[in-house]
Amino acid sequence: MILTPLDLPGAFLVEPEPIRDDRGWFARAFCAETFAAHGLDPALRQINLSHNARAGTLRGLHLQRAPEAEAKLVRCARGRILDVIVDVRAGSPSFGRHVAIELSGADHRQVYVPRGFAHGFQTLEDLTDVVYCMSTDYAPAAQAGIRFDDPDLAIAWPLLDRAIVSDRDRAFPLFADFAPEPGP
Numbered sequence: 327m328i329l330t331p332l333d334l335p336g337a338f339l340v341e342p343e344p345i346r347d348d349r350g351w352f353a354r355a356f357c358a359e360t361f362a363a364h365g366l367d368p369a370l371r372q373i374n375l376s377h378n379a380r381a382g383t384l385r386g387l388h389l390q391r392a393p394e395a396e397a398k399l400v401r402c403a404r405g406r407i408l409d410v411i412v413d414v415r416a417g418s419p420s421f422g423r424h425v426a427i428e429l430s431g432a433d434h435r436q437v438y439v440p441r442g443f444a445h446g447f448q449t450l451e452d453l454t455d456v457v458y459c460m461s462t463d464y465a466p467a468a469q470a471g472i473r474f475d476d477p478d479l480a481i482a483w484p485l486l487d488r489a490i491v492s493d494r495d496r497a498f499p500l501f502a503d504f505a506p507e508p509g510p
């Protein structure tokens with residue numbers, strides 16, 4: 327697998343390194359040893375599936391607060407998404423900045439989201455499945471979020487005019503009212 331640092335310190339694009347033959351190809355999607363060697367969290371506690379019926383479905387921006395903070399490895403198994411990560415670590419040089427990356431069932435790319443980042447995505451096609459690995463157990467009391475359409479974050483969601491969003495996500499605070507996570 328090829329790990330390329332993203333513009334936010336600690337975040338990576340993870341691409342497969344296919345070994346091809348007549349049948350197709352083989353590649354690792356996750357490797358604890360490689361992750362640890364590059365300073366990524368190699369823990370794997372849970373794998374989540376997110377099925378999304380309609381294009382425009384927007385989930386986020388979510389995180390689990392410290393000490394239950396979680397790293398995530400996100401991929402799109404079917405369809406297409408815009409995946410967004412936001413650095414919300416107090417004192418981080420990239421505090422409040424985000425990166426948006428398109429992922430698809432065809433490109434097999436993944437985004438590694440470190441602890442202390444908020445995460446969300448919007449589906450760009452109907453019938454889109456997202457699969458993500460979590461480093462930490464689900465802790466409902468530690469769940470937190472930030473408004474997806476926060477004016478300071480200014481995320482350019484591609485289908486904002488037809489966003490399908492849960493009531494919970496619409497009720498999250500603005501970034502200005504959000505208590506940051508511990509620094510890196």
Ligand SMILES: Cc1cn([C@H]2C[C@H](O)[C@@H](COP(=O)(O)OP(=O)(O)O[C@H]3O[C@@H](C)C(=O)[C@@H](O)[C@H]3O)O2)c(=O)[nH]c1=O
Pocket residue numbers: 374376385386388389445446447464492494
């Ligand atoms: C995340 C999670 C949710 N649930 C339950 C809570 C709720 O009844 C139902 C749906 O949960 P949510 O509405 O929070 O699902 P969703 O809005 O898809 O939440 C996810 O969004 C993306 C962007 C992330 O980054 C994930 O970490 C996660 O926060 O599933 C679990 O039982 N275990 C879990 O690990």
